[in-house]
Amino acid sequence: MNREENDRKQKQIFELLSAQVDKLLNRFGKSDSLLGPGDYSVYGDYWGHPQVKVTVSNLELLRPDVVKRMQAIVRDFPGWELVVAVAVPGHYDNWPDMGLYVRPHEVIDGLQRKYFPKEFQGIEYEGSRRGTERD
Amino acid sequence: MKRWIQPNPPPPSKGWQSRAEILREHYASLSPLELLRVRPDLYAQTWGWDFENKRYASGRLALYEELERRAGFRWDQPRWPKGSGDDSGRWSGGAGTGPQETGPGRGPIRGHHFVDKALYKNLSLRPETRQVFDEGTTGPLHAGPHRWSKEHKIYNDAVAEHFQRFLKEHRIQPEQMTPEQAQRFVSEVKGSRDPRIRSFNTKIFMREIRYWFRRMPRGSE
Numbered sequence: 001m002n003r004e005e006n007d008r009k010q011k012q013i014f015e016l017l018s019a020q021v022d023k024l025l026n027r028f029g030k031s032d033s034l035l036g037p038g039d040y041s042v043y044g045d046y047w048g049h050p051q052v053k054v055t056v057s058n059l060e061l062l063r064p065d066v067v068k069r070m071q072a073i074v075r076d077f078p079g080w081e082l083v084v085a086v087a088v089p090g091h092y093d094n095w096p097d098m099g100l101y102v103r104p105h106e107v108i109d110g111l112q113r114k115y116f117p118k119e120f121q122g123i124e125y126e127g128s129r130r131g132t133e134r135d
Numbered sequence: 136m137k138r139w140i141q142p143n144p145p146p147p148s149k150g151w152q153s154r155a156e157i158l159r160e161h162y163a164s165l166s167p168l169e170l171l172r173v174r175p176d177l178y179a180q181t182w183g184w185d186f187e188n189k190r191y192a193s194g195r196l197a198l199y200e201e202l203e204r205r206a207g208f209r210w211d212q213p214r215w216p217k218g219s220g221d222d223s224g225r226w227s228g229g230a231g232t233g234p235q236e237t238g239p240g241r242g243p244i245r246g247h248h249f250v251d252k253a254l255y256k257n258l259s260l261r262p263e264t265r266q267v268f269d270e271g272t273t274g275p276l277h278a279g280p281h282r283w284s285k286e287h288k289i290y291n292d293a294v295a296e297h298f299q300r301f302l303k304e305h306r307i308q309p310e311q312m313t314p315e316q317a318q319r320f321v322s323e324v325k326g327s328r329d330p331r332i333r334s335f336n337t338k339i340f341m342r343e344i345r346y347w348f349r350r351m352p353r354g355s356e
Contacts, residue, residue: 022253032291034254034298035309043287044252045272053281055288083281087288099283110283133282 007048014046017080020073021052028066029058037089050080055087056099059120062086062111067102067125075104086111100125101135108135175344246273247339249324250298251291259310260317267317271324273339277346286335293331294324 022031022042029039032055039058054070056062062084074082082102088095095115101108108131113121152160162170162177170177249271260268301320302309312320327333 031257032254032288032295033257034250034295035258036295036299037292041251041253041288041291043281044256045247047246047276047278047281049278049280051281053287055285055291057288083283085281085283085285085288087285089292092285092289097283097285 010048010050011046013050013077013080014052017074017077018042018044018052021054021070021082024069024073025054025061025066029061032057050077051083052080053083053085055085057086057088059086059088059116062100062120062123064123064125067100067107070102071104071107074102078104080104091115097133099133100128101131110135175348246276247278247336248272249321249336250294251287254291254295254298260312261310261314263314264312264317267314267321271321273336273343276339276343278339278342286338289331290335293327293329297324297327297329297332 025031025040025042032038032041037057039056040061041055041057043053043055060066067084070082070084074080083099084102085097085099086095096112098110098112098115100110107125107128109125109128110131110133111123113123116123162174165173248268250268252269255265255268298320301316301323302312305316307316324332325336327336
């Protein structure tokens with residue numbers, strides 16, 4: 001397979017995975033749009049890596065059942081991962097970069113719960129391990 | 136005594152030139168590669184970001200391919216897979232001694248949309264207006280992997296605010312937006328002075344420049 005074919009194939013996978021993740025999150029919240037902010041955003045550009053980036057601005061979308069569903073989706077795409085970044089309006093400057101890597105076989109948990117409201121500080125993900133964004 | 140005769144006629148007088156004119160002439164005489172070395176900012180103006188004249192992709196891609204050819208890169212050259220110790224990820228020499236890893240991250244890609252697709256996918260736009268947003272990209276990028284940064288969200292927030300102002304100023308609804316207006320909006324985003332937009336676009340651009348600087352042949356290569 002030459003470079004162009006490979007790139008085209010990877011881009012198709014990206015589109016498919018992005019659409020499925022968007023469809024899932026749309027059941028729990030509203031996507032960002034040009035007409036106003038929502039609860040999440042699935043970044044629409046393929047940058048050449050087997051990743052789909054999701055930005056979550058409503059912490060409800062970090063609930064374990066939602067993340068578990070995300071993992072179920074990415075399981076159908078071996079080698080790919082979801083990069084879930086937390087970006088809550090009003091806390092862009094005073095919260096550090098944090099998030100999750102949702103992979104078919106594991107969840108890398110880089111949430112810094114001390115910044116969260118109390119009701120979200122106890123979130124735990126089954127089968128996850130703590131990690132950094134360099135994992 | 137024989138009289139000396141000048142063998143070649145003297146060059147025509149160029150008249151007085153300012154330093155800026157001399158420099159401009161000098162830069163114009165350089166090849167794209169030389170220009171990228173000495174004045175990456177001018178190179179970018181000429182070859183990197185001229186979307187309207189569509190010189191971006193053809194000019195830059197041709198240059199990249201030339202750089203890759205000079206550097207001896209071959210996309211289909213096998214690489215040592217993960218778990219091969221210190222050799223992991225290195226070229227296997229093309230001898231087929233290591234399985235080929237044709238993973239993503241190396242091929243040409245369309246790059247960053249100035250207006251993220253996620254932001255307009257659900258809007259009721261005219262097809263030709265949507266096409267303008269679809270095509271408003273940086274062109275192929277060689278970006279690193281995504282991390283947990285908030286920069287996309289901050290950028291998208293700023294673009295959305297700009298869009299709402301744009302609609303208000305032109306007294307239109309999204310479904311009434313013409314392709315010309317969409318083009319104008321994309322141009323405004325590209326040239327935006329909003330630090331949230333400008334810093335993100337500049338970061339992408341500088342990363343590209345650094346990527347190609349690292350791959351340029353040096354000295355007598």
